[in-house]
Amino acid sequence: MKVYLTRRYLISASHRLHAPALSDEQNCAVYGKCNNPHGHGHNYAVEVTVSGRASAETGMVCNLMDLDAAVWEHVIERFDHQNLNETKEFAEIVPTTENLAEVVFDKLKQNFHSAHLEKVRIEETSMNSFEYAGGKAPQR
């Protein structure tokens, strides 16, 4: 019987939304306050959902220690207390939370194999959240 397990993590990071293909005026018009050249920051809440059958031996979809270790190594250590614009992952793409959700999903897809990765949901603030399920519609 398939169950979905979701674990929530926090990362604090700064970013500036600025698209090199647009003029300064267009960037200002599109991104508003988020285009401030000095950047700004958020406490991002990253929810990682994995799925599978609860193992008969353990009762668990996956060992949380494995999930925590993968998220710690590939997400928290990479992005917590960093300027996202300065990381290699965002050298070519704008660090919107849409893009961050895709980057986090792809990193975990490559590096976490103890259960099926269903989706990554990121709250940028308590008012905005973004979900990415590898291109498919997330389970509700």
Place this chain on the structure above:
Amino acid sequence: MIYLTRKSEFSASHYYHNPEWSKEENQRVFGKCANLNGHGHNYTLEVTVKGEIDPVTGFVVDLRQLKDILNREVVDAMDHRHLNKEVPEFATKNPTTENIAIAIWQRLDQKLKVAKLHRVRLYELPDLFVDFYGEE
């Protein structure tokens, strides 16, 4: 189709243990949860039912009936209990959040005549929850 979610809370103790394994193996896999003296959580349960709105009442479900079933099947059975020792489903399997969510679904699905069960979401902690949608 409209979805209604009702929340309830219960507090319970548990531990994780596989009797087929050595003490060391239990400790390695389950960590702090392997302590046989147990530990506890405040669980938050969100039960979502779905259906069409009754044209006479405007309800998808009679909330009083839903509350009564939730209280009888889940809260009375699990609140301030030791899940391993007092809830029959966990006599032989671990009361992980995964297994508790499945057990709650099975308890409700048999008894819930008033609406169709859509999802059981169970929070063990604010940063850890499980969703179960029945057999998929």
